[in-house]
Amino acid sequence: MKISLIWEHLYMVFWAVVFSLMAGLPLGVLTYFYPKARKAILWVVDLFQTIPSLALLGIIMVFLGAGKVTVITGLTLYSLLPIVRNTYLGLREVDPALKEAARGMGMSRGYQLLHVELPLASPVIFTGIRIAAVNAVGTAVFAIFVGGGGLGSMLYNGIRIQNMSMILKGTGVLMLMAILFDFGMGRVEVFLNRKTAGKSRVSAGYAD
Amino acid sequence: MIQFEHVVKRYGKNTILHDLNFTIPDGQFVVLIGPSGCGKTTSLKMINRLIEPDEGRILIDGEDYAGKNPVNLRRHIGYVIQQIGLFPNMTVAQNISVVPRLLGQDKAACDKKVHELLEMVDLPYEQYAHKYPNELSGGQQQRIGVLRALAASPPIVLMDEPFGALDPMTREVLQDEVKRLQRKLHKTIVFVTHDMGEALKMADIIIFMNGGQIEQMAPPEKMLEAPASDLVRSFLGKHQLSDSNPLYVEDFMRTNPYTVDFHRGVLECAEKMARSGVDTLLVTDDDDHYLGTVSIRDIKLKGREAGSIEPLISTEVRTVCLGDDAQESVNYLLTSGESYVVVLRPDQTVAGIITKNSMAKVVANTLWGDDK
Ligand SMILES: Nc1ncnc2c1ncn2[C@@H]1O[C@H](COP(=O)(O)OP(=O)(O)OP(=O)(O)O)[C@@H](O)[C@H]1O
Ligand SMILES: [Mg+2]
Numbered sequence: 001m002k003i004s005l006i007w008e009h010l011y012m013v014f015w016a017v018v019f020s021l022m023a024g025l026p027l028g029v030l031t032y033f034y035p036k037a038r039k040a041i042l043w044v045v046d047l048f049q050t051i052p053s054l055a056l057l058g059i060i061m062v063f064l065g066a067g068k069v070t071v072i073t074g075l076t077l078y079s080l081l082p083i084v085r086n087t088y089l090g091l092r093e094v095d096p097a098l099k100e101a102a103r104g105m106g107m108s109r110g111y112q113l114l115h116v117e118l119p120l121a122s123p124v125i126f127t128g129i130r131i132a133a134v135n136a137v138g139t140a141v142f143a144i145f146v147g148g149g150g151l152g153s154m155l156y157n158g159i160r161i162q163n164m165s166m167i168l169k170g171t172g173v174l175m176l177m178a179i180l181f182d183f184g185m186g187r188v189e190v191f192l193n194r195k196t197a198g199k200s201r202v203s204a205g206y207a208d
Numbered sequence: 209m210i211q212f213e214h215v216v217k218r219y220g221k222n223t224i225l226h227d228l229n230f231t232i233p234d235g236q237f238v239v240l241i242g243p244s245g246c247g248k249t250t251s252l253k254m255i256n257r258l259i260e261p262d263e264g265r266i267l268i269d270g271e272d273y274a275g276k277n278p279v280n281l282r283r284h285i286g287y288v289i290q291q292i293g294l295f296p297n298m299t300v301a302q303n304i305s306v307v308p309r310l311l312g313q314d315k316a317a318c319d320k321k322v323h324e325l326l327e328m329v330d331l332p333y334e335q336y337a338h339k340y341p342n343e344l345s346g347g348q349q350q351r352i353g354v355l356r357a358l359a360a361s362p363p364i365v366l367m368d369e370p371f372g373a374l375d376p377m378t379r380e381v382l383q384d385e386v387k388r389l390q391r392k393l394h395k396t397i398v399f400v401t402h403d404m405g406e407a408l409k410m411a412d413i414i415i416f417m418n419g420g421q422i423e424q425m426a427p428p429e430k431m432l433e434a435p436a437s438d439l440v441r442s443f444l445g446k447h448q449l450s451d452s453n454p455l456y457v458e459d460f461m462r463t464n465p466y467t468v469d470f471h472r473g474v475l476e477c478a479e480k481m482a483r484s485g486v487d488t489l490l491v492t493d494d495d496d497h498y499l500g501t502v503s504i505r506d507i508k509l510k511g512r513e514a515g516s517i518e519p520l521i522s523t524e525v526r527t528v529c530l531g532d533d534a535q536e537s538v539n540y541l542l543t544s545g546e547s548y549v550v551v552l553r554p555d556q557t558v559a560g561i562i563t564k565n566s567m568a569k570v571v572a573n574t575l576w577g578d579d580k
Binding site: 100103104106107116119195 | 253256258278279280281282283284287289292293294296297306307310342356366
């Protein structure tokens, strides 16, 4: 097994999450700010998820050609839903009393978003990022069909030559990757939760 | 000065405020009170334009802010809410500094302000400034909530049931603190509550609302003297003035004081005093009539040769009779330095004594209920 396959895989997942965050965060805020746009935005990002991933990649390949760019674009669209939805939910669920206090003290809309709402919504938003990343690890397997490489090639070749140990190895690495992402980012969430609940680190240590 | 002129507010078909008119002069502590849903919060939030009126005008220092950006107005009006609303992701110092920062003050100025404010409510800066809100008790949190509203020295502060969620003791302390701060800083405070006791204690002027209209607007004494309606009267309830229940000496009295018969010997008396831990005994005759007191000091001075306590009896201690007004005795004890007053029945037998201790107990019981 080549380490480069793992790096390739991670590379695609990483950029997909970064791009979907760059697009999804503003979209989530938009969804929260404008009730009128809410339905449309959530409907569109939901739609991407209902297209079978392989089909989505195929469609994009028609426009962008085979290669990593196609994979990353596909994964990005695919990851939008959890990020947009969690950003929206996280912002919506911030205690209304805090929102009112912020407004009543004379924060502008943007200031309130940046200093109160986004920090307090960050654990929920991060959950969205984690879901997106874990999903992307699995979905990136299809990259092999549109010339993107990654761990999918191990599974594909394993199936083609009916090599069980190759299939198992590939699967094992993918599973491990997903679990590590899930666990590692889960820890970050705990940290964010603590931070937004306002416990200083010392007392949080005692609370454990 | 805050003026409401013909203010109307509707939600759908429901008219919440009907043609509201009132003026709040500068430096006054004004309390809005009334039954639930009468429009107190709605009126309050119109002042800092969290809610806009449908008709009429609200003038602040003569200026109508309708149609202008409310953000700047709000930075000059302090705002305290019942849910406290401290930002949990910010420290105490950061919470207090929010509005000064919004107004562009630098970090040093903010820090100075935080120092100054925490000092005013006896929360040491070193200990509290860098704590997070959830590390504080509810009472401490709302103290910070009040300081946060005062941080940019706004001339007006709005408070919507700020102490509603606190326990009675903490509420009492915070009421005193806020009243003190208001007197010291000369703020105009508009304060919503539905606790008449709180209103009477804090207010310079009480605005009693009902169904979106003003039922009565008056200083507390005026409202107590002449409630405008039965509703106001029922809210005043137990706070109303009445002269039907003055306090009597027996209300402050401790029964079963240590007494001794006047035939008894000096040594026996001294021994009884030592055993009971007192320095005087009440002396009675054969029919239990009160004769006076005998003190350990007199026994030590000249008791040895006396043998009997009869020549040592003193009548200097003040006596009162059951049914006497308590106020005079209480004042006497508080000012004379004497340690007790003897209460007699009409037939001159001993009913009990009033001491500073027994007075304090009664006061404590009335304040906090009858338990130790
Ligand atoms: N956003 C709203 N939509 C519809 N009705 C509302 C809204 N806000 C308030 N009301 C109604 O307006 C009336 C006055 O509300 P307000 O909150 O001012 O009452 P309040 O005097 O503060 O009562 P409480 O003592 O319970 O806090 C109530 O009947 C309430 O149901
Ligand atoms: Mg209210």
